[in-house]
Amino acid sequence: MPVYLGRGDLDLVRLAGLASQDYARIWGLSHQDLLQSAKVRHFKRGLKRFFRSRQRGFTSCDAESTP
Secondary structure (H helix, E strand, O other): OOHHHOOOOOOOOOOOOOOOOOOOOOOOOHHHHOOOOOHHHHHHHHHHHHHHOOHHHHHHOOOOOOO
């Protein structure tokens, strides 16, 4: 279960000794003709920045690191 989902449930307890795992890739769908358009390129860059800037909130087990 992703850390950010389990963090909100007080009945769940994180098991000690388990290493964090990478999440699956996030896919964005676009028509082939639009892949190189400025709008799609800008959207992809913004989406990457969004998730990278909130990476700690998704992976950290600290109570303070909410996304």
